[in-house]
Amino acid sequence: QSALTQPRSVSGSPGQSVTISCTGTSSDVGGYNYVSWYQQYPGKAPKVIIYDVTKRASGVTGRFSGSKSGNTASLTISGLQAEDEAGYYCSSYAGSYTLIFGGGTKLTVL
């Protein structure tokens, strides 16, 4: 089972919006509404920001939003701030009590 496909890097200027995609198959992303997104700073454990495709985790700013179309899920970050510079990972339920992660995307705030 290969990792979900994410762009290796994205960038944007403060105040702009960026979208990170996460492409899987009908056996994972497309088959279930159980996509999550994590934010990870270097040397730290990941932090969940979005779950069940669109739901924001407790305490997460409304600047983060999630969506899904077919086999591709997306994370949009609006009003980019310097503190958003981090790694972002998607994950999806893949059936039979298994999970799969994406390869990760490094967000650079210019």
Added chain:
Amino acid sequence: QVQLVQSGAEVKKPGASVKVSCKSSGYTFTNYDINWVRQVAGQGLEWMGWVNPNTGNTGYAQKFQGRVTMTRDNSISTAYMELGSLKSEDTAVYYCARPMWRGANQFDFWGQGTLVTVSS
């Protein structure tokens, strides 16, 4: 407050096994699965599997089937992940993680990570 505290860094030789522990506190240990996720330096997260502390049932990613064993000791609220036949490619930070609720697919509490280095 919920805490997951993992054991310290390990250095192992190829072919050996490693056992990482994850001690839970701040909640009822048997109410939530413990999942294990690893991360090779500079690379992505990789889900390895889960253990249900209440039943002892486990589920493993296909990649690790036959090489990983996840167990628990409810008397000390601790979960374990043992990985055998280690290769250099297993050098990574290993995390334990707890789901948001029983059966959830997302993790809101993570251990601090355990670096396992496989080197001859």
